[in-house]
Amino acid sequence: MSTLVSGEVVQQHNNRSSCWIIVHGKVYDVTEFLDEHPGGSKIILKYAGKDATEAYEPIHPPDAITTNLPKEKHLGTVDPNTIVQVVKEVTEADLRRKMLMEARPPLEEILNLHDFEAVAKVVLPEKAWAYYSSASDDEITIRENRLAYQRVWFRPRVLRDVSKVDWSTTILGQKSSLPVYISATALGKLGHPDGELNLTRAAGKHGVIQMIATLASCSFDEIVDAALPDQTFFLQLYVNRDREITKRYVQHAERRGVKALFITVDAPQLGRREKDMRLKLVGDDAGAEVQRGQDVPKDQGVARAISAFIDPSLSWDDIPWFKSITKMPIILKGISTAEDALLAYDAGVQGIVLSNHGGRQLDTARSGLEVLTEVTAALRARGVYPSRTFDIFVDGGVRRASDVLKALALGAKAVGVGRPFLYAFSAYGQEGVERAIQIFRDELEMNMRLLGVRTLDELRPEMVDASAIHSHVGTQPEDKLYNSTYQPLALAAFRSAKM
């Protein structure tokens, strides 16, 4: 039984010299932890002597505090009779958000993945929108990710019997109802109280594979506990400076049935995301506590502190170690050149994700789709493509089933989709994710028929014209003076101005 602590007592420990907080009804003494907190001490002190649950919730897994704080600092349960009711102030922003949620388009009017984003943009708290939607520097790569798909055109075949079309596939030996997996995204509770569980429940129901993020708001176990029997998960991994933490995390995941390990290799440091920085999102990526435990140079700001647990020394030399600690297939997530794809192949991993981290890391890096064409060419030149033991995945910018088909035609085994599912549950919860999956199904059926393929195996490189994929054209500066004197043509005019 837990000790009962009186709310009045808690309230007295409200400063730097003695700082207690309440999270989920438990009382913790975080005085000595203040300077170690990756998000800085300031944000904790704001809740000194108070209930911090609401601020803690969206950006930490539930076990973050228990894992990181020594047992003796767990002071007990707050006495429910004494706790001063936290009267949550209903702000104008809350009211407005509530009104907007009520005004959302009915789910059946959501016709495509863009719609989810448009709704999420409106209903999300400003900081959540900024965190989810932001990318690095000038956000050129995030937009290029989308544009790249539109530089690839279809060469559809006709007069094939397409009465039956089948878009199911097998990904790393696991059945998937779609050639799409849910890619890892962080801090899901910023968008919805159930966070990543929305993904888990919808994915289970529809036979889609979810990749669990290291920085998820929900803890790994919460997610896996919410799964259906035999539901398939992959694990996304940020490698910790302390390899023991990483080892425990990976082996725990394997024990719980995760089927593949996706090691993020494009994030030795988190990118500068200015849209997010402008809003001073306190605790950016702060879900990382579970991985923390290093010295953090406190003077370099939140973003740097947060990413401090990620090991910038990670290198090819570490791959054998990963192979020694797990039997899961290992996939390197974040490859951007043919050179590194060959190194990965040589390192004996089971696959790669051609990805630029959704445009959130190195700006003006190329899109995964573009890299795909050079990677398959290089592997083919080596005589190791296509391969049954080395799979290529692509993520970034996918919004239509036609994008998926383009990537597959060019050699990808499946594509990862992140933000669209995040926006889907931010706007509509689990049902939004299900609707998104349904949209993929509808579009895949239509596009496969119109493209003249019955199964994904029938997709061929010659079904697309990707000759413009490497075309990076920035049009010349316009002639502003000429354009401001040129008078555009007008159409025939109606008689009345009342129109």
Place this chain on the structure above:
Amino acid sequence: MSTLVSGEVVQQHNNRSSCWIIVHGKVYDVTEFLDEHPGGSKIILKYAGKDATEAYEPIHPPDAITTNLPKEKHLGTVDPNTIVQVVKEVTEADLRRKMLMEARPPLEEILNLHDFEAVAKVVLPEKAWAYYSSASDDEITIRENRLAYQRVWFRPRVLRDVSKVDWSTTILGQKSSLPVYISATALGKLGHPDGELNLTRAAGKHGVIQMIATLASCSFDEIVDAALPDQTFFLQLYVNRDREITKRYVQHAERRGVKALFITVDAPQLGRREKDMRLKLVGDDAGAEVQRGQDVPKDQGVARAISAFIDPSLSWDDIPWFKSITKMPIILKGISTAEDALLAYDAGVQGIVLSNHGGRQLDTARSGLEVLTEVTAALRARGVYPSRTFDIFVDGGVRRASDVLKALALGAKAVGVGRPFLYAFSAYGQEGVERAIQIFRDELEMNMRLLGVRTLDELRPEMVDASAIHSHVGTQPEDKLYNSTYQPLALAAFRSAKM
């Protein structure tokens, strides 16, 4: 003589258990038909016990109901003395539309085909505009169709005696006053009460060939009956799962003098047209009843239901059968690759239409004009181009006579024009279509003179520079920050602000 049915009696059959409706003064018991209606039962029940003519009219051929409903459900003629007068409510939208029709620009101010579209956009009911103008997914292909023509530039020749220029031609053995035929479009009555007859009358008067659409609002016979003696028609065909229906339809057309059969091969399933879907156009493509008769999975929505009669299993293996049921030249409409063009040639058909269905099917498919260059190259490589027995047509995006001349210079025999004629009669009826034909004539005369050709035979590939036709350039994401700090140049300023 038909039985007289009292209006009051009809009104009592106003629900799902007994549902009678009046169409064109006749009474029908559609109770058992409710669940078979491709447009769903809901829209019929709205008129249960009432006169449904006005809703029925624009999206069904007149004989749809008599063909589909067993004789015993034809209950007789409504007693004109008893029928409750349907007082048509004049809505604000009706008033507004009337006002707009009166304010239309006079026809002589219509200078080009764009003008028709601009007028139609304003005067058409919102749903009709959405149905006509919509295309699939992101509507990239519909716009590319237009842009492709503008990537082809003229190389005009001078100092040729162009005092006489002649733009008449022969299409599939039939004389045509223009190198343009009226391509098939559906549901003409949404735009004008006379529907496709506007096309028929104008085409007859000016020696232009009309392609009759399977999904026309007017029935095939209505259209042919409205023709002048010797007026030429082609027939567009959606192939029915029930080949007998198709056979009867084709053979009936041949008997009535139709000169060529254009089999649509790019629509095993209708595309998702979101502009249209957003307006929930009930009965989309519902003119298809005449072709109906299959089991329709009702739970998949209207669009899927509607297209259910179209056979997705249609394949190259079916071509011999078509050749066995008709002596008309057979043209495959919707070819998009050189590979399929060669298959078509080998299959012994008389021609192909390079088309993406006006952008309404597979989005990011290439334009017909672009495909034309690869198809002529492939046929030439085979040694079968130019050919007297195999013609190539192009449709999609044509708005100027100069577009027509570009397509012909690159090897097309003639081009199909659809929406512009549809918009012409939606805005101005038959006279609009005649004006559109006149505009083609004026532009052809001018452009042929300026290009230095006297007859269409003199058009040569070297008269155009099509080197950019395969250039699919999506410009890079712009540098928003830079562009928002850059201050554009200004022109010399006038002294007074009163301007």
Place this chain on the structure above:
Amino acid sequence: MSTLVSGEVVQQHNNRSSCWIIVHGKVYDVTEFLDEHPGGSKIILKYAGKDATEAYEPIHPPDAITTNLPKEKHLGTVDPNTIVQVVKEVTEADLRRKMLMEARPPLEEILNLHDFEAVAKVVLPEKAWAYYSSASDDEITIRENRLAYQRVWFRPRVLRDVSKVDWSTTILGQKSSLPVYISATALGKLGHPDGELNLTRAAGKHGVIQMIATLASCSFDEIVDAALPDQTFFLQLYVNRDREITKRYVQHAERRGVKALFITVDAPQLGRREKDMRLKLVGDDAGAEVQRGQDVPKDQGVARAISAFIDPSLSWDDIPWFKSITKMPIILKGISTAEDALLAYDAGVQGIVLSNHGGRQLDTARSGLEVLTEVTAALRARGVYPSRTFDIFVDGGVRRASDVLKALALGAKAVGVGRPFLYAFSAYGQEGVERAIQIFRDELEMNMRLLGVRTLDELRPEMVDASAIHSHVGTQPEDKLYNSTYQPLALAAFRSAKM
């Protein structure tokens, strides 16, 4: 002495059966001429029995009426005592125009040629602006003319002694203070009461060569009479169906000292210029009377009637005849392909103008600058370039001295500039033209220094990078949904909203 005719008598002849008009104080009986008038009878009948001078003036040379009307229809001089004073109504448009002229930027604030156009756009009567600025069809070529120059980039050389730079040249054996000549434009009086004389006076003063237009508002002799001794003119020629008229016109020009004959070969028929057509400019190009005299099919509208005197049968076979009637150098104006450039060379003329008629004829024809590169390549391949006996000129789209230098570097002898001078005098009369010439001088001096050339002879093809000149890129349709959800980056925000 001329007969005196009473104003009251004139007023009685105010209808189709007897129609007299007054022009410049003279009375004419135009009853029988009504149906022959190229601009149609309607516009004349508007002035039946009245003074038509003001409408006649801007679009006819002064001698048009006396040349075209038989002597016996010249009824005499109107009696100044009887003529009813034409009280010119001062319209709101007149007042507004006057106000705008007063508000014009002072001439010294005009810094470039765009400024003239911007001022002219505001101060010109709407119809004049439409006539001057319009081009054919979608006005793509007129804009391409400008853009083509901006696809050519400089490769400037440094550390050359450029203390003295000289931009004078010799054009067809005639000295010119600029490598620019004033190209022919029509109907100058629409823009300024002195019409083309503004050009003549400024050109004479500054040693620039003027090309006299067949369709000038001022008569040929008026223009030549206004010249300084030894001032150089070229003549632009529309060839008449009646070759005798052309012969007289050419030989008269030669006798009066014109130094070269530029035969327009790209206008067998005038282009459709919709911006102009929308304003129903009565009498478009009506200056052509002096050339008139053919049967004109009245039912085809004004534009067609007007261009009727131009001979569409003009062909290469006519070149020997031109050589037989004049000793002036003959230049073919309006060549657009290497093929025709070679034919011109073979025909023994002295040069060609690579031109698309300012975008007013065949739309989507390429720019003269682009054609220049293929023409010099073809002539070089023939071994006849560079040549001392065959010069290449370019016109269309020139707005900067840098454009001139680009064309010269690529092989042009000089460039023609039309509209900018037209806008210059429309806005500021003769002084505007002088300022335009000064701007060319200033820019030439600066640009030659910065480019590292001291004389025009030093310009070399390798001083420009013209590798993009043939690049005709129409960017892909944008992804409207994506772009409308993407939130552009913002800059740091000021604290106060009062800015």
Place this chain on the structure above:
Amino acid sequence: MSTLVSGEVVQQHNNRSSCWIIVHGKVYDVTEFLDEHPGGSKIILKYAGKDATEAYEPIHPPDAITTNLPKEKHLGTVDPNTIVQVVKEVTEADLRRKMLMEARPPLEEILNLHDFEAVAKVVLPEKAWAYYSSASDDEITIRENRLAYQRVWFRPRVLRDVSKVDWSTTILGQKSSLPVYISATALGKLGHPDGELNLTRAAGKHGVIQMIATLASCSFDEIVDAALPDQTFFLQLYVNRDREITKRYVQHAERRGVKALFITVDAPQLGRREKDMRLKLVGDDAGAEVQRGQDVPKDQGVARAISAFIDPSLSWDDIPWFKSITKMPIILKGISTAEDALLAYDAGVQGIVLSNHGGRQLDTARSGLEVLTEVTAALRARGVYPSRTFDIFVDGGVRRASDVLKALALGAKAVGVGRPFLYAFSAYGQEGVERAIQIFRDELEMNMRLLGVRTLDELRPEMVDASAIHSHVGTQPEDKLYNSTYQPLALAAFRSAKM
């Protein structure tokens, strides 16, 4: 001791026949100097008999007047008891500017270099903004400078140990904490009362090299005097027609410890900068007095007068002379072709700056980054690249550390950054410059890690895709009519309009 002059006496010399002015408390007789003043006599006469300090200050080095005026015209010190207090009128613009300065974003919210420009644009006096931001002609090159960087894409490498990254380097033998130097810009006091000293102080503190501009507002010695011991300077040189002045200037600099001489070779004449000209900035570049001393053609305007001291005859033949007067490394600033790069190499200088003078000279000249690729290719073809004795620098358009890394990967030793530092101190003084340096550091660290390089030496050409660098694409004119009839897709609509 200086003579005391009474303020009343000064006031009497207030016209062209006798003109005295006060500058920094001293009285000068400038009557005979009036016609020699490069900025014209008008601006001086405005202050005849008055205190001209405030107008003099921002555009002249403090010693300009003492250097240029003969000793006998230095009349003495104004008697402080007699001088009429100059009551500076506080204008509305002053008040507004003060208000804007107070409303500036706090410095910590400045996240990138664009932010400085955006703030400077608002807070700078209009004329200063125009002078700083303007470029020549149509300002195409200035924008191209930025765009060129965005046509180069990264090919980042992963799984390299990037725990330590180091962006320090050595430039011309001098240590630099950044691969960036502060490039020369003129007239710093227009932006901030301390002018270029802001740069000096920040550069010294952070180990960055400053290039001192010939046309700085602060005098050379003022700048050097403000330096830390061992702080490194380079010198930018406009070569004077009077080589003795240049010799004295260069040798003085060398004596004072300047480490390299950057001779500007792309400015035989200053470009026409219309944005600036429209504001009639009196005294443009007037800091040049110290270099003056030639006859200036007064009738050609201020800009020409100002640039008159710059010798347009400067040529390759002068290089040996420069080598004879200094032992400093000589760098030619403003090379734009491979040809001139080879000439520079052959001339034995120590390096070149590929630059178009920030777009302020020849418009439509290519960007330095683009030229870099052709220069390294040409040097490599000669077998002299890479070289330890010949360095290549690039300037123009750099706004991100990623730009710097691109230039270095392509072969530049370091890049020059001018305007961004100018805007930084215009908006925030020395602290702004420091923040700019900090931003470079943060971005370099992040980008090097994400690119997979630990030191600048590890940058390789294959780490960027520069294949589009020569792509100069001006997109085709758009189809305005088509685009104005096309109705863009809409997203799902919210129910309420209150959003």
